[in-house]
Amino acid sequence: MKTKADFDYIVIGSGASGSTLASRLSEDPNTSVLVLESGGSDKDPIISIPKGFYFIMGTTKHSFNYPTLPVGQAQKKEMWQRGRVLGGSTSINGLNYERGSSSYWDRVAALGNDGWGWSDMVTAFKSFENHQFGASETRGAGGPLDIHVNREPDELNDAIFAAAEKWGLDRVEDINASGHERIGYVPNTVRRGKRLSAASAFLKPALKRDNLTLELNTHVGWILFDGDRAAGVRVRNSNGEVRDIYAEKEIIISAGTVETPLLLERSGIGNAEVLSRIGVSVRVESPNVGEHAIEQRMINYQAKINKSIGYNKKLSSTMKQLMTGSKYLLNRKGVIASGAHDIAAFFKSDPSLDYADLIGMFNPLTTTFTPSGMKVSKEPGFSASGLLLHPTTESSVHSSSSEPDAPPIIDSRFLETEYDRKGIVKVFQAIREIAEQSPLADLIESESVPGANLQSTDDILNYALGSPHVFHAVGTSRMGSNDEDVVDSTLKVRGVRNLRVVDVSVLPIQPGNTMAPAIAIGWRAADIIRAEHGLQQSNAVKQPTYSK
Structure with a gap:
């Protein structure tokens, strides 16, 4: 009825x-x-x-x-x-505002999903985006969703970029503009310093x-x-x-x-x-x-550094958080005004691929997990998390x-498929190799997580399975x-x-x-x-x- x-x-x-x-x-x-x-x-x-x-x-x-x-x-x-x-x-x-590459959406369409290829999806993205860098062939301006990219200058971030470029990555202004190997600041959905x-x-x-x-x-x-x-x-x-x-x-x-x-x-x-x-x-x-x-599995990396730079000095205690928070309340800027990660680096698991299928997320910050959530470490350092963009398990x-x-x-x-196992090892090795490039390597005192003694493929895989999901x-x-x-x-x-x-x-x-x-x-x-x-x-x- x-x-x-x-x-x-x-x-x-x-x-x-x-x-x-x-x-x-x-x-x-x-x-x-x-x-x-x-x-x-x-x-x-x-x-x-x-x-x-x-x-x-x-x-x-x-x-x-x-x-x-x-x-x-x-x-x-x-x-x-x-x-x-x-x-x-x-x-x-x-x-974090990361859209999926043109290759990704075209593969979705190729599975029998007409109307979901890149030409359709980039039109959608451009329609609702209000991007900090303005409109282009791949991004929109004037839409309801603000996309903020830039960060305030930070010496440790600069070192991460320089090391990645020395390793072979192109630094780009907009990480969503292409699907090739690259590194750039992570876009955030932020308006006037607020989520x-x-x-x-x-x-x-x-x-x-x-x-x-x-x-x-x-x-x-x-x-x-x-x-x-x-x-x-x-x-x-x-x-x-x-x-x-x-x-x-x-x-x-x-x-x-x-x-x-x-x-x-x-x-x-x-x-x-x-x-x-x-x-x-x-x-x-x-x-x-x-x-x-x-679901994605991340593999975590953290290093202690020998210089008091980065975000730990601003966030590692209640008093420092209050001081940084007070400054944020005054101008809605600074460390607190950005999202979870500062930098994204994209890699290929296989050179023959026409798109990057791995990502490393870098931060001038180290943390520990506690029963009440994540906590900022007291010692200065930087962290990275490696992931497969398109896992298959x-x-x-x-x-x-x-x-x-x-x-x-x-x-x-x-990590049950061969592709996933190879990929998670590859992205972790890429993060380590970037950390070995100067000027970043010159700042590193030690690899604190997981530790330099973890080297074999099996050990890396087991460590990844003990790392968080995403x-x-x-x-x-x-x-x-x-x-x-x-x-x-x-x-x-x-x-x-x-x-x-x-x-x-x-x-x-x-x-x-x-x-x-x-x-x-x-x-x-x-x-x-x-x-x-x-x-x-x-x-x-x-x-x-x-x-x-």
Whole structure:
């Protein structure tokens, strides 16, 4: 029986994809949009401070924290953390804006995903970017998302750049302008020295419209169906109250790589064996729901230096943090005004590749992990983290129960393919080789992490498996042309009507950093949906021009 709809569209999740999508759908004044966010407000001051990342990551604040099955030789359980707050993970992440190369997006399209190649995606990126360096063939200006690149001068950063150039990397102004081997400053989503989450850039300005509604602290438990049509959602708020909300046109899941497959499974869409185990009747047999998850593993390097330069001297104690913070509050500049990493270096795992597939993230800063999060070390130094941009080892994410608050079962796997093992060793060796070049080598007192005695391939691999993962998983609702792929190239869920997935869980290949691709997925999905439904493009909200 058809139930009267409350809205035209219901968007589940206010993260990178959800905020972007909801903003653009609501541009049509005749279209009503509801955004449901499981978490609460983003008014916590620590969220707005870019370096506040170090005080949020690794904690339960504003986050879902999901335990995994035991990982690696040590069989240690890990935590997959995702934002549970307005803005989703863009409110707690390291603010790094890395888009994926043209080769990456063309490979996504080549897997049967028409409309997702580089020519389509660079158009999307340019449409929403407001880049510090202005418009070019590869970047945009005047859009709602500020992209800030430059850092204040720092002697240790200068040494890292000089060593990398001596090693053979080209220094570039904009790391997103090409896919070749290169090094440059990491772009951040920052506006006037403050974090610019997807909610701040896209959703909050759009909430001035009467046709856009946001509900916080509202967790979606199940999709409701009318026959094979997704008709609504059953939600529970923070007071435990349950109610049903209905949509006329579409239900759009933008809940991320973990929550999206769990919601599909609770709603009867997934592998029959998984659904039987959690006591849910099969609505659509979709064997790849929750499968093909691909996450990155980093390998860490840190060195002590013999000179009091870099960021440790500004952040290594509560008093120093207060002094640096006071200066930041005065002018919104300095160390605190940038994200998690300063420099990104891109390498090839094989010289025959036409794109760089490895990345090293450098910082004039060293840290230690504590039970309460990351802590800045007292001694000066620099750090680097090596990653594969496109790892191939697959994990899985499945429901443990039909209840919405039950933890997932995450089988988190890493470095099981030959490509992944060779790549992680290669990127670690490249970082070490850069550190051996002057003037950086002249500053190094010792390699503190992992230590110079770690040399063999097996030891490096074992060390990598003991290093952290990166919170960039994709693939659990994979997009593709095969009947077993969860969504098609228009992001529609196969086997039902009026249901789409719009988040990075649809990506069939790991892109590297996931924030920029997630925003682009939301933007591209809006184009697709607006074309299908004939939505207008009026009622736009004026965006500010770029401000340094």
